[in-house]
Amino acid sequence: MKVPYCRIVCDGNELVYVREVLESGWLTTGAKAIELERRFAAAVGAEHAIAVNSCTSALHLALEAAGVKAGDRVFVPTMTFTASAEVVRYLGADPIFLDIEYGTCLLTPEIVEAAVRRHPDVKTLVVVHFGGQAAAMETAGGRPGILEICRRHGVRVVEDAAHAFPARSAGRMIGGLGDAACFSFYANKTITTGEGGMLTTNDAALAARARTMRLHGIDRTVWDRYTSTKPGWEYDVVAPGFKYNMPDVNAALGLAQLERAAAFQEGRLRCARRYLDALAGVPHLDLPVCREPAEDQAWHLFPVVIRPGAPVDRNRCVEKLAEQGIGTSVHYRPLHRMSYYRQTYHLSPDDFPQAERVWNGCLSLPIFPTMTDDEIDYVCAALAGILEGKV
Numbered sequence: 001m002k003v004p005y006c007r008i009v010c011d012g013n014e015l016v017y018v019r020e021v022l023e024s025g026w027l028t029t030g031a032k033a034i035e036l037e038r039r040f041a042a043a044v045g046a047e048h049a050i051a052v053n054s055c056t057s058a059l060h061l062a063l064e065a066a067g068v069k070a071g072d073r074v075f076v077p078t079m080t081f082t083a084s085a086e087v088v089r090y091l092g093a094d095p096i097f098l099d100i101e102y103g104t105c106l107l108t109p110e111i112v113e114a115a116v117r118r119h120p121d122v123k124t125l126v127v128v129h130f131g132g133q134a135a136a137m138e139t140a141g142g143r144p145g146i147l148e149i150c151r152r153h154g155v156r157v158v159e160d161a162a163h164a165f166p167a168r169s170a171g172r173m174i175g176g177l178g179d180a181a182c183f184s185f186y187a188n189k190t191i192t193t194g195e196g197g198m199l200t201t202n203d204a205a206l207a208a209r210a211r212t213m214r215l216h217g218i219d220r221t222v223w224d225r226y227t228s229t230k231p232g233w234e235y236d237v238v239a240p241g242f243k244y245n246m247p248d249v250n251a252a253l254g255l256a257q258l259e260r261a262a263a264f265q266e267g268r269l270r271c272a273r274r275y276l277d278a279l280a281g282v283p284h285l286d287l288p289v290c291r292e293p294a295e296d297q298a299w300h301l302f303p304v305v306i307r308p309g310a311p312v313d314r315n316r317c318v319e320k321l322a323e324q325g326i327g328t329s330v331h332y333r334p335l336h337r338m339s340y341y342r343q344t345y346h347l348s349p350d351d352f353p354q355a356e357r358v359w360n361g362c363l364s365l366p367i368f369p370t371m372t373d374d375e376i377d378y379v380c381a382a383l384a385g386i387l388e389g390k391v
């Protein structure tokens, strides 16, 4: 059997909606992107949604609109993709890397509270909803959540929700909680536009700034210039903005994918539940810890950690799984181990003990909506065989 790491599903209205765009004669940002924004905002319960060409663009726009500028410092977890931190550098600001909690790979309220007390000058946090599980944003059971702690200390919260559609924190959808949330529609994400992303927020001023900066800092959108009675050439440039708009061809894919989002999430949840059951007794293996109910997670990833002392290390395990036709990935080599961040900020692994524990043994198993029970069982049997020293 061969089980790929990921299999992309485009079997809904993708072709129908893309054809509509091609036949309309309007390929760049227009009616489809506006419709996707409207529907996505409703899906996550946010007042504003701004369609862009990647989550990286959304993060850049969100931080810019939140007022991050050269010389500022911004909290970022070390256990994430480089995009979460590189956007801080785009603005001439510097990331302060934070360790994460073992088991969830998330920032916790305690980690955030310690960080804001230690660095009272830092006024922005990027929080990553790792693998599709929300960090503890909400205050629950008398334990203050990340939002409350940040509010108390005047820290703005930008959510890197690249993995987290659809996901909930204490029952509330990710997308309308922090100052802004940034989603990815990259090819292997929970819904895709090929490349694309979405910024959501309840802050009208932040939304207005991000909309303007999304398209060169021009005070009118392309669509408005096309449809309005005011001449299209009549516009002003109010800031040196970026070119981050989502074309309608991509938005058409997004509309079809959004229609299937609940079914996709159900498919991923089925995989996660089967993995959690089947792998529960496997030696030398730590499974992802569910802080939120399984059904409130997007399950973009199914990350496991091989403990020290196992018959094989992570790299050998990845090789042995590949020999049995199973694709895997690694999330992540933490940013404090990437040469640019390590050298620029003189970072040491000793300062990130939990991320190091994860990094030394982590691999991500295949998880996608159309994965069959047989495929999941095959992966589980292969992994168990390797960790029991039989293969």
Ligand SMILES: Cc1ncc(COP(=O)(O)O)c(C=O)c1O
Pocket: 053, 054, 055, 056, 057, 080, 081, 083, 084, 128, 160, 162, 163, 183, 184, 185, 186, 196, 197
């Ligand atoms: C945590 C995280 N943030 C941001 C991104 C960037 O997303 P995009 O490729 O849409 O820019 C990714 C992409 O994989 C990611 O995993």
